[in-house]
Amino acid sequence: GDSVTQMEGPVTLSEEAFLTINCTYTATGYPSLFWYVQYPGEGLQLLLKATKADDKGSNKGFEATYRKETTSFHLEKGSVQVSDSAVYFCALSISNTGKLIFGQGTTLQVKP
Amino acid sequence: NAGVTQTPKFQVLKTGQSMTLQCAQDMNHEYMSWYRQDPGMGLRLIHYSVGAGITDQGEVPNGYNVSRSTTEDFPLRLLSAAPSQTSVYFCASRPSGITDTQYFGPGTRLTVL
Numbered sequence: 001g002d003s004v005t006q007m008e009g010p011v012t013l014s015e016e017a018f019l020t021i022n023c024t025y026t027a028t029g030y031p032s033l034f035w036y037v038q039y040p041g042e043g044l045q046l047l048l049k050a051t052k053a054d055d056k057g058s059n060k061g062f063e064a065t066y067r068k069e070t071t072s073f074h075l076e077k078g079s080v081q082v083s084d085s086a087v088y089f090c091a092l093s094i095s096n097t098g099k100l101i102f103g104q105g106t107t108l109q110v111k112p
Numbered sequence: 113n114a115g116v117t118q119t120p121k122f123q124v125l126k127t128g129q130s131m132t133l134q135c136a137q138d139m140n141h142e143y144m145s146w147y148r149q150d151p152g153m154g155l156r157l158i159h160y161s162v163g164a165g166i167t168d169q170g171e172v173p174n175g176y177n178v179s180r181s182t183t184e185d186f187p188l189r190l191l192s193a194a195p196s197q198t199s200v201y202f203c204a205s206r207p208s209g210i211t212d213t214q215y216f217g218p219g220t221r222l223t224v225l
Contacts, residue, residue, distance in 0.1 A: 043216040102154035
């Protein structure tokens with residue numbers, strides 16, 4: 001079945017370090033891909049998305065490129081801040097049912 | 113717009129009790145979903161609805177019921193609570209157009225003793 005796999009966390013970085021969180025997926029159709037972020041004590045917010053192969057989603061300095069050949073959607077940021085500390089979820093959606101399939105989440109902690 | 117609202121924010125139940133988690137959205141979205149979030153497991157889909165009067169099961173539907181009598185509301189019922197249902201529950205909605213972006217509520221933290 002359809003699934004999403006994220007790199008294990010937690011990830012601990014110093015401020016201004018480069019961030020990569022790996023995400024790979026398995027899907028039978030042509031999924032849209034998402035990164036959601038959950039700040040402590042809050043619900044999920046959409047961070048960025050890509051709806052077709054080779055699309056690049058970007059927001060708040062974060063980027064991810066939809067790679068169909070490697071079935072990946074890795075999240076990157078060039079210089080993280082303490083305020084980026086959160087849990088990041090990769091997800092896919094393959095139909096108009098509104099269903100999302102999530103990865104297990106990766107906790108990012110950024111230290112000053 | 114208030115977006116997606118959920119009540120209550122916190123709830124403690126005893127095993128065997130029943131309750132309803134409320135979810136409402138004021139964005140006129142057709143699609144609504146319920147997820148549960150457990151440590152190390154991401155979010156798992158419980159039930160979803162593609163419009164008023166239409167619901168379907170997700171990945172982990174056992175022990176939960178839903179109905180969708182209006183576009184705005186999508187309550188989740190626990191018929192006989194079990195400790196395994198201790199979790200954080202999120203409701204989400206999205207429009208019916210080509211965008212797939214879901215909007216999430218703030219969550220309900222449920223503890224079953």
